[in-house]
Amino acid sequence: MKYMKTFCLVALGFAPGALIADTSVFELDLGVAQDWRSGNALNSSGTGRELDEFTLGRVGGMAAFQFEGGFTLQGGFAFDHSFAKTTIDGFIPTNDTYAAGRQFNLQAGQHFDGYYLGAFVAAGRVAFNPWDDVQDADFKSYGLQLGWYGEDWSVSGTLGVLDSDADDPETLANAVLFDAHASYAVDDATSLNFFLSFADGEQDLDSGSAPDPVKVLSVGAEFERVLRHTARSSTSAYAGMSVISVKETSSSSFTDRVEDSVLSAGIRIQFGAAGVGQADRIKSPPLPEMLRILGAVPAVD
Numbered sequence: 227m228k229y230m231k232t233f234c235l236v237a238l239g240f241a242p243g244a245l246i247a248d249t250s251v252f253e254l255d256l257g258v259a260q261d262w263r264s265g266n267a268l269n270s271s272g273t274g275r276e277l278d279e280f281t282l283g284r285v286g287g288m289a290a291f292q293f294e295g296g297f298t299l300q301g302g303f304a305f306d307h308s309f310a311k312t313t314i315d316g317f318i319p320t321n322d323t324y325a326a327g328r329q330f331n332l333q334a335g336q337h338f339d340g341y342y343l344g345a346f347v348a349a350g351r352v353a354f355n356p357w358d359d360v361q362d363a364d365f366k367s368y369g370l371q372l373g374w375y376g377e378d379w380s381v382s383g384t385l386g387v388l389d390s391d392a393d394d395p396e397t398l399a400n401a402v403l404f405d406a407h408a409s410y411a412v413d414d415a416t417s418l419n420f421f422l423s424f425a426d427g428e429q430d431l432d433s434g435s436a437p438d439p440v441k442v443l444s445v446g447a448e449f450e451r452v453l454r455h456t457a458r459s460s461t462s463a464y465a466g467m468s469v470i471s472v473k474e475t476s477s478s479s480f481t482d483r484v485e486d487s488v489l490s491a492g493i494r495i496q497f498g499a500a501g502v503g504q505a506d507r508i509k510s511p512p513l514p515e516m517l518r519i520l521g522a523v524p525a526v527d
Contacts, residue, residue, distance in 0.1 A: 237507040243525065247291035247299070250498050251505045255304075257464075257492025261324075263326035267474070267482035267526045275488075277323045277524050284492070290509040296337035298344070298505035302362035304329045306517050322361075322396070325353040326488030326520030333510035335371060341374030344510055346386070352397060352520045361524060365516070367403065373511045378411040382511030388425060396524040398440055401427025405514035409417045409506065415452035417465075421445070423514045429474060430527055440526070442519050444470045458498060465491040470518060484526040488518065 228416035259282040269276050306327040312320055319344040328350050335344015347368040369386015384405040390397050412418065423444040428437035444513040446468025470486040484491045497504060 229517075232441060242471055246293070248294050248507065249292040249508055251288075251290045252497040252506045253286065253288045253370075253505075256496045257284040257286070257490055257494060258282065258287070259284065259488050262387070262487045263264055263484060263522075263525065264487075265482075265484035266473075267400035267484050274313045275320050277310050277320055280308055280323060282312055282324070282488075283307045283309065286421075287374060288509070290498075290505070292337065292508045296336055298333075298335050298508065298510055299341075299375055300333040300393040300456060302331045302333075302513075304350075304517060306521070314405075319355075319357050319512070320460060322354060322524040322527070323356075324518075327352040327465055327517035327521060329517055331513060333371070334410070335510055340375050342375070342382070342511060344371045345369065346371060346384070346510070346513060348513065350517065352390075354396070354521075354524050360394040361396045363390040363395065363397050365390040365519070365520060367514075367516060369403065371511050375506060380395065380407075380409045381504045382407045384511065384514060387462070388516060390520065395431040396429060397520045398425060398427045398429060398442065398523045401425045401440075401442075403514055403516075406513075407512045409456070411483045413461075415455070417450045420441045420452065421447075421468075421515075423519065425514075429523060438477045440523060442470065442523065444515060444519055445490075446515075448490075460496050463491070463494070464494055465489075468518075470522045472522050472526045482526050484522060486518070486522045 228297055242349045261280050263278045283447045286304040291302040294297045308325045310323050331348035333346040335342055347421050349366045353362050367388040371384045373382040386403045388401040388403045403425045408420045412416045425442040427440055431437045446466055448464055448466030450462050450464040451461050452462045468488045472484045474482045
């Protein structure tokens with residue numbers, strides 16, 4: 227994998243410091259999502275069939291370590307698997323459908339009194355066409371993060387770049403990435419989370435003409451409720467809805483659009499903090515939903 231060697235070396239360099247952390251939080255996320263896809267670009271060209279509905283499963287996790295003085299080091303991962311059909315009527319191959327993704331990320335920053343300032347780096351791979359791998363892309367992202375924390379709320383922002391590399395580059399590349407998250411703890415067991423992400427980049431880099439400009443807007447909300455907790459752990463259920471809107475302007479100046487409406491639900495297991503909002507002062511801010519953004523783009527071409 228193109229970017230993983232550098233990523234692993236950085237992770238190994240941070241590992242010894244995690245052993246002397248003052249406070250730590252660990253999290254495991256098991257989720258499922260239903261994706262409904264629409265737009266004027268869906269099945270508008272090509273020989274394959276672009277699906278308008280498919281199911282995704284996800285396993286994710288993170289480990290956050292906070293040291294004396296508020297310095298925080300965090301690592302995370304996410305694996306997506308699509309249960310989408312690979313053929314229609316047993317022989318017509320599907321096309322441009324998100325098949326799988328994996329992401330690994332590192333975040334480092336300083337928690338001040340009610341504030342956070344840090345940076346992140348992420349790398350991974352997304353897969354699409356089920357019968358070949360020419361569109362499958364390695365990706366990398368890096369940037370800065372800010373966070374603000376109140377008594378029962380938090381707000382954070384991320385600004386960075388997102389780039390990808392593939393033999394047949396159909397997903398997002400050379401993009402500027404912005405993300406904003408907000409969280410409100412209704413009580414010790416209930417939280418509401420909101421996010422907005424925007425990416426401005428390119429697609430189809432190997433076309434005969436110039437690459438096509440692509441803009442992606444993703445907005446969503448999530449409800450989380452603790453089902454069981456002890457002094458240092460909790461198990462919660464969550465449900466959310468998000469919309470990913472992709473707009474491509476082709477060389478002919480025609481605008482193609484694809485929109486993913488995603489309904490998700492899952493279980494989140496956390497060790498090191500009992501309430502839904504308690505871990506925010508230890509963890510780094512949430513990252514943009516890179517896998518689902520990258521997974522939505524090829525269908526617009």
